[in-house]
Amino acid sequence: MVCPAPGALLRLGRKQWRPVPRIGIASAPVDPKPHFCIIGVPGGTSCASFPDRAWVSLRVVAVLREAIAGIREMHRPMVSRLAVSTQAHEQLVDVTARVQAAVSEAGLQSGVVTLFVPHTTAAVTINENADPSVAQDILKGLMELVPRAAEYYRHLEGNSDAHIKATLVGPSVQVLVEGGKLVLGTWQGIYLCEFDGPRERKLWVKMSAD
C-alpha cells in the first residue's frame, strides 16, 4: 500500500480532505473504501487499511490518537525569548520573576530550564537577590579582576573586558522545575549580567519537560 507523506491531503469524502499529521494518527472512512488508518511518526508515515467490520478497532485507534497527541504535547518545543533593557554600562538584572512567568505560561510542570544569553558581552548567573549589595559586589569584583582598559587588548571596539567577563561567568545556566515552579535555593535569584550596556538584551528560556 502506498502511504501518503506527512502534510499530504487525505481524501475523506467527496469534498473532505485532511492533512496527514507529522506525528499522530489520522483515521477516517476514506472515499472509496476501504478504511485507512495513517500514522505519522518522526521520519515518515505508516498506514493500514481496514474493512468496515474494523470499526471497533478504530475506536481503539481513536483512543490512541489521544495518547499520541499527549505524547506529542509532552515533546513540543517550548522556548520563550525575553527582552531585557539594561540601564547601565554594567548591571545585574534580576529576571527570576520573568523566567517563572515564562515557565508558567508554557505550562511546564517538571523538567529543566536552560537559560541562554545570545550575546558576547553579557552573561547569566545565579546569586543572592535578597541583599542588593551582593549584586553590586559581584559587579565590582569582576571590574577589579578584569580591567576596563589594558595595553594588551587588541579588539578595537574597546570592550574586551566585557568579552572576558562573559566567558568567565558564562552564557548558559540550568534551573530545575518541579510542580510548575523554578526550584531555587532560598537566597538564589537569576541575573542577566550586562557588561557593556546600556543595551537591549535577550534572554532565551528553553524548557525541557521530563
Place this chain on the structure above:
Amino acid sequence: MVCPAPGALLRLGRKQWRPVPRIGIASAPVDPKPHFCIIGVPGGTSCASFPDRAWVSLRVVAVLREAIAGIREMHRPMVSRLAVSTQAHEQLVDVTARVQAAVSEAGLQSGVVTLFVPHTTAAVTINENADPSVAQDILKGLMELVPRAAEYYRHLEGNSDAHIKATLVGPSVQVLVEGGKLVLGTWQGIYLCEFDGPRERKLWVKMSAD
C-alpha cells in the same frame, strides 16, 4: 460521552473502583455496560465505549497500557538531593561517587545529569581528582583572584568573596550518562565547591533520560 477527569473514580463493579490515571489507560468492564476505555493524557482525558464483542480489541488495549506505562516511566522525574557536609571555610568536596550512586539508584541508563547547587556561596565544578594538590591549587588560585576582604565590598555579611567565586565557577554543570554510568574524562571528578563553610550543603542531581 462524558469523560471522567484524572483522579476521578471509575466504577468497575458493585464495590470496585479505580482512579482514572493522569497518563495511561484504564480499561474495565464497568457496571453496567457498556465497556469503557479511558485514557489519561497530559491535559485531559479521552474515552470510548465498547460493546462486549470488543474484547479482542481490549486485549490490544491491555498491551498498549503497558506501552504507555513504559513511556511514562521514560518520562518520570528523577531528582536526587544529596546532603554534603563541608569541613572548612573553603573546600572542594569530591562527590563523583555519590552522583554515580544517585544515577544507579534512579536507574538512568542514557541521558544527561544536571548538577545544581542551591546556594549562593558554593558552586559545582569538574576537575582533576587524581592528585589532590590540584583541588588545593584551584582553591588557592581563587583566593588570590578574589580577596577575602576589600574596601569596596558593601555586603554586610562579610562573605562577598564567596558570592563572587560562586558566580565565577557557576551553580550548574552537566554530565553525560551512557550505559548507566557517568561519562567523564580520565582525570575528571565532580566537586562541590565550598567558599563560605563549614556548612551543611545540598547538591541536586537532576537526571534527564534520552
Place this chain on the structure above:
Amino acid sequence: MVCPAPGALLRLGRKQWRPVPRIGIASAPVDPKPHFCIIGVPGGTSCASFPDRAWVSLRVVAVLREAIAGIREMHRPMVSRLAVSTQAHEQLVDVTARVQAAVSEAGLQSGVVTLFVPHTTAAVTINENADPSVAQDILKGLMELVPRAAEYYRHLEGNSDAHIKATLVGPSVQVLVEGGKLVLGTWQGIYLCEFDGPRERKLWVKMSAD
C-alpha cells in the same frame, strides 16, 4: 502466560525466529497457535495472545508498532565525539561549524545540545568569532588573571594555571537547536579552550531532542 524477556527469540514458524524488542511490539502468528503479541517496554515485557479472529486488531497493532518505533526514534541517544587538535599552549579553537555538522548528521531538529569537554586543563565557551582579536584578548586576559607559575602551586605537573582556568571557564555549555540549526546570537561562536597544549582533545556533543 509466561512472557519472554527482551532479546529472547520468539518462534514464528518452523524455522522463523524473531528477537523480542527491548522497546517496541513484536506481533506474529507463532507456531503453534494462538497468536502472540509481545511488547517490550523499559523494565520488561508484556504479552497477550489472540485467536485468529483477532487479525483486525493486529493490524492496529501493526500501526502502533510504527508509533512505538517513532517514539523510540525520538528517544534514541545522540552523541558525537569530536577530535580537536590544538596547535599552541593556549588557544581558542572555533568549533561552531563542526558542532553544527554533528547536529545535522544526527538529524536533531529541535532540542538542546550539551557540549562537554572531558579534560581538566581545557574548557568550552561561547564568545565572538567575528573579530579574531576577541579570542586573543580572552586568552591574554585569563593569563593575566591566573599566573603561569606561582609559589603556592603544589601540583607537580606545572599546569595548575590550566586547571584553574578550566574551572573558571567551565567544562560544559548548552546551545539551543531549532529547525535543525544551532541557535546562536549574531556574534556568537563556540570555542574549545586549550590551556595546556598543544594536544589532541575531545569535545562531546550530546543532543537531547524535545
